[in-house]
Amino acid sequence: MAIVFHNVTHAYQAGSMLEETALQNISFSLDSGSFTALIGPSGSGKSTLIQHCNGLLLPTSGQVHVMDFTLEPNQKTKGLRELRKRIGLVFQFPEHQLFAETVEQEITFGPKNFGATKEEALGLAKQALHQLDLDESILNKNPFQLSGGQMRKVAIASILAMDPDILILDEPTATLDPVSRRELLSLLHRLCKEQGKTILLVTHRLDEVLAYADKVMVLKDGRLAFHGTTEELSNQSSMFSDLRIRIPSMLRLQQAYRRRFPGHPLPTDQSAEGWAKHLGEQIALCKMSNGKEEAGEELC
Amino acid sequence: MLVDKVMFGRYIKTDSWLHKMDPRAKITSMFLFVVIIMIAHSLWDLLLVTSFAIAIMASSKIPASFFVKAVRPLRFLILFLFLFQLFFHNQGELLVELGPISIYRGGILLAFLTAWRMILLISFTSLLTFTTAPLTLTKGVEGILEPFRFLGVSPERLGLMISISLRFIPTIFEETQKILKAQASRGAELSDLPWKEKGKMLMSLLVPVTVGAFRRAEDLVNSMEARGFVLGAPRSQYETLTWKVTDTVFLSLFFAIGLATLLII
Ligand SMILES: Nc1ncnc2c1ncn2[C@@H]1O[C@H](COP(=O)(O)OP(=O)(O)OP(=O)(O)O)[C@@H](O)[C@H]1O
Ligand SMILES: [Mg+2]
Numbered sequence: 001m002a003i004v005f006h007n008v009t010h011a012y013q014a015g016s017m018l019e020e021t022a023l024q025n026i027s028f029s030l031d032s033g034s035f036t037a038l039i040g041p042s043g044s045g046k047s048t049l050i051q052h053c054n055g056l057l058l059p060t061s062g063q064v065h066v067m068d069f070t071l072e073p074n075q076k077t078k079g080l081r082e083l084r085k086r087i088g089l090v091f092q093f094p095e096h097q098l099f100a101e102t103v104e105q106e107i108t109f110g111p112k113n114f115g116a117t118k119e120e121a122l123g124l125a126k127q128a129l130h131q132l133d134l135d136e137s138i139l140n141k142n143p144f145q146l147s148g149g150q151m152r153k154v155a156i157a158s159i160l161a162m163d164p165d166i167l168i169l170d171e172p173t174a175t176l177d178p179v180s181r182r183e184l185l186s187l188l189h190r191l192c193k194e195q196g197k198t199i200l201l202v203t204h205r206l207d208e209v210l211a212y213a214d215k216v217m218v219l220k221d222g223r224l225a226f227h228g229t230t231e232e233l234s235n236q237s238s239m240f241s242d243l244r245i246r247i248p249s250m251l252r253l254q255q256a257y258r259r260r261f262p263g264h265p266l267p268t269d270q271s272a273e274g275w276a277k278h279l280g281e282q283i284a285l286c287k288m289s290n291g292k293e294e295a296g297e298e299l300c
Numbered sequence: 301m302l303v304d305k306v307m308f309g310r311y312i313k314t315d316s317w318l319h320k321m322d323p324r325a326k327i328t329s330m331f332l333f334v335v336i337i338m339i340a341h342s343l344w345d346l347l348l349v350t351s352f353a354i355a356i357m358a359s360s361k362i363p364a365s366f367f368v369k370a371v372r373p374l375r376f377l378i379l380f381l382f383l384f385q386l387f388f389h390n391q392g393e394l395l396v397e398l399g400p401i402s403i404y405r406g407g408i409l410l411a412f413l414t415a416w417r418m419i420l421l422i423s424f425t426s427l428l429t430f431t432t433a434p435l436t437l438t439k440g441v442e443g444i445l446e447p448f449r450f451l452g453v454s455p456e457r458l459g460l461m462i463s464i465s466l467r468f469i470p471t472i473f474e475e476t477q478k479i480l481k482a483q484a485s486r487g488a489e490l491s492d493l494p495w496k497e498k499g500k501m502l503m504s505l506l507v508p509v510t511v512g513a514f515r516r517a518e519d520l521v522n523s524m525e526a527r528g529f530v531l532g533a534p535r536s537q538y539e540t541l542t543w544k545v546t547d548t549v550f551l552s553l554f555f556a557i558g559l560a561t562l563l564i565i
Contacts, residue, residue, distance in 0.1 A: 018312075051481070054485055056481050077489055077491060081489070081492070084484070084486070084487055085487060088485075089485045091478065091481070091482055091485075096478060097478055097481075097483075097508075099479055099483070099505060099507070099508040101507075110487060113486055113488050144508075158486070159486075162486065162487075
């Protein structure tokens with residue numbers, strides 16, 4: 001288990017008049033090397049939840065176990081360094097947290113803090129830039145001169161350069177162009193499957209991550225409304241309308257397919273090409289079994 | 301967390317009678333209070349003023365911890381003033397002499413009184429923003445400046461400046477906290493760093509926070525203009541200020557205390 005939440009409740013400004021409960025009794029566990037998508041409407045507590053994973057926020061009650069670390073209410077922040085070295089957290093709007101004078105300083109900040117030498121850090125920085133398809137010439141630029149999307153990529157690169165075991169990203173794809181979005185997701189998928197990194201990704205676009213995620217968690221009003229595989233998710237259409245989340249087109253396609261061809265298997269390859277091929281085969285199958293075209297179309 | 305510790309400029313809704321007072325009465329009385337603190341020199345003056353202030357603070361229903369938090373950021377300034385008076389005031393009986401340091405009885409008394417007055421001043425005046433919503437406060441300032449219009453003062457302009465500044469204080473702290481959190485995630489926890497590093501790091505935050513503030517300010521100006529805001533143009537008022545009897549009574553209380561301190565001397 002990479003991350004385990006045990007009855008975690010979190011209240012901002014606990015004990016004062018401004019107290020505001022953001023998480024209530026959250027329990028779940030994430031396997032090492034899994035890819036989990038976390039969704040939920042605005043204000044449901046997603047950002048609050050993920051900040052518990054590296055001890056930036058501590059539970060008001062309950063416990064968080066991350067790898068071999070345990071985080072409890074009122075714990076000292078000393079000793080969290082080791083934990084933070086192994087967890088990379090990309091915040092919502094990461095471009096707002098850039099602070100260094102050059103991109104190089106920005107990206108090497110983490111690795112250097114965790115003991116990498118200057119050369120090692122630079123190597124890691126270049127690798128991270130490469131992974132995000134940014135040019136090395138950007139290293140000497142001032143981060144504030146970059147475009148919004150470039151800033152975001154630099155911020156993500158600054159986390160990747162730490163080479164953490166667990167990667168947690170809060171809506172990393174917002175403000176990126178469609179191509180970069182897909183590239184980032186497939187990069188995360190590769191890191192997960194090839195290097196065994198655990199990924200937790202907050203997103204509003206379930207559609208986008210469905211092909212990559214193993215599990216999906218849904219938060220609603222600070223409570224965990226659903227945690228399961230993407231297949232299990234397709235049986236939850238009432239939850240979607242409840243949460244006012246649009247059912248991902250992939251799930252809609254699967255549902256429509258099941259209604260139209262009851263009992264038929266879903267395509268093994270879930271990409272657009274796979275579906276087209278599969279549907280073609282289904283139609284051919286129908287035609288063959290009926291001999292006549294019109295009848296075949298009626299049946300299928 | 302940093303933001304939780306900063307109380308200055310915050311509005312705390314407890315719906316006490318102070319919250320319902322006319323902001324003009326509150327602002328004027330705060331000015332009077334500052335004057336009273338300045339003229340209150342003796343121990344007795346201060347005791348009187350302090351009990352008066354505590355009574356009003358208690359009736360605001362705001363927990364004492366909030367006032368403590370309001371004073372906290374200025375504790376070093378207060379300490380500095382305290383030590384300054386302690387070491388450099390040479391009246392009364394000489395009590396201690398250690399090399400270059402000499403402490404007199406008068407110095408001790410003055411040091412205590414100075415620190416006390418500072419604490420009283422900060423905690424009591426923070427009551428103004430604690431009990432007045434920013435918009436009402438702005439109205440109050442505009443109302444008070446109204447008589448000075450003929451001198452070329454533009455109450456709307458000043459009011460807008462004040463309300464925007466108040467609006468930005470928490471934002472700037474949030475922005476700072478965001479960067480601090482992000483840096484902690486990357487292995488630089490502020491509270492774990494030695495003093496020198498801490499200072500360096502806070503300095504390095506200056507640029508991004510300023511950049512962030514300018515970015516926000518620009519967005520704000522644009523969005524106000526996009527919604528047709530023109531400074532000084534006639535606008536309908538959502539809520540207008542009304543001066544009530546209680547406001548007069550409240551203000552007179554401060555005059556009374558002020559007179560009392562003058563007379564006790
Ligand atoms: N620093 C804070 N102080 C007080 N309350 C907060 C703070 N941050 C968040 N909250 C409150 O906690 C709740 C959950 O906020 P959170 O930021 O975790 O939501 P979210 O799911 O990330 O939303 P979004 O999708 O908009 O990012 C909200 O009601 C919010 O008002
Ligand atoms: Mg969020």
